[in-house]
Amino acid sequence: MRLEVWMDNAFMGWLAHDIHANQYAFEYSSDWLNRTDAFALCPSLPLIPIAHSAEAHSRAVRTFFENLLPEGQALDDVSILCAVSKTSVLGLLAVIGGESAGALRIVPPDQAQPAVSSLRPVPWEELSERIQKRREQAFSIWDKKVRLSIAGYQDKLAVHETAPGEWALADGPALASTHILKPDPLNPQLAGLTSNEFYCMRLAQAAGLAVAPVTLWHIPEPVLLIERFDRLRLHTGAIQRQPVIDGCQALGLAVAAKYERPHGDGRDVREYRAGASLPKLFEVLKCSARPALERLALLRWVIFQVLISNTDAHAKNLSFKTGPGGLSLAPAYDLVCAHPYADLNLADTYAMAIGDAFDPAALCAYEWANFAKQADIPVRLLQHELTRLIKQTAQARQHIGAIAVNEGAEARVVHAISEHIGKQCKQLSNMVQGIAEMWAYV
Secondary structure: OEEEEEEOOEEEEEEEEEOOOOEEEEEEOHHHHOOOOOOOOOOOOOOOOOOOOHHHHHHHHHHHHHOOOOOHHHHHHHHHHHOOOOOOHHHHHHHHOOOOOOOEEEEOHHHOOOOOOEEEEEOHHHHHHHHHOOOOOOOOEEOOEEOOOOOOOOOOEEEEEEEOOEEEEEEOOOOOOOEEEEEOOOOHHHOOHHHHHHHHHHHHHHOOOOEOOEEEEEOOOEEEEEEOOOEEEOOOOOEEEOOEEEHHHHHOOOHHHOOOOOOOOOOOOOOOOOOOOHHHHHHHHHHOOOHHHHHHHHHHHHHHHHHOOOOOOOHHHOEEEOOOOOOEEOOEOOOOOOHHHOOOOOOOOOOOOEOOEOOHHHOOHHHHHHHHHHHOOOHHHHHHHHHHHHHHHHHHHHHHHHHHHHOOOOHHHHHHHHHHHHHHHHHHHHHHHHHHHHHHHO
């Protein structure tokens, strides 16, 4: 099986799978290689092939493209509707790859340039009904078509915003989705997650992080609307897709390795740390055109995740813009405080360790110093950024909370998170001075 891979409207190459040998291959087109602004899909698939075995190339190809697929129930829904095995990467991409993350469009050869592009309006009444009926009707399926091509577990819908509060489903290469709609999860114990994320995203912005713009709508169910940072609206009104990869793709790791401990926190497997890690992410940014600035942005992302207790900040909740200048950190997204769900049967350890601390209770000045050494970060810079972000977050949390509630967030949820973040700021502040002292011991 063979599919065409397009970078927005530029033909990039071919993706192939030999089902008998179970070998995957990707080949850049001569047109793409001859461009002065050509760049690689990711570090593990360079423009000039490196000398390695067909098996190693096959693994790298499968790993990259499998990371484009949704996870969990959304993947099950796509598989069932299209009668395609969940293990058939190309089969699934042939169905949903036309509107992927970043600028990629992955399509069968005869579908590269369909004649018609269209927008299918999504009225509030219909969206509300579909949110209510998610247990009976997959949220990713609309008009018997798969409308989700974004990795992740949560229910979400890629839409094209035609006007504030007016959304449509986009079809065809001439049109693209501009926003992601996320309702609250079906699990009633996770109610208010949209308010949680809305507040944390706005707080991150106030603290100086680059974040995807978000608004909260009630239709009447709450839906979080996230502006896609991999889309650019041109002055003509056209939407240009922007190249982006996630942390797993940047590191050449499979979806299953998005956590540093890919096999979990159990006693017998917790020492196995072959998954994505913060030192690996800081290392990959050394090849950026602006390594100091990009690594600083990543450091701020790490600190803020700890401040809000986002223990599920794994490698697929982090993205990089790609291009001729290499990787640069994309705006933050999926920022959620896990504290309100502490009583649920959910993992309460960091997705990627700070130093060797996976348990938030084990985080201390020594582990921050350990983290700085592992990630090759000057200890004074770490102390400076911790102090600055703690101060800005502490000062902004109540004001931003009041604004979030005024814009539709649940007061109960925002207040609980704000109080917890206030405590986090005090705890982290007490660690800062000791980091330099601990540097000599790591």
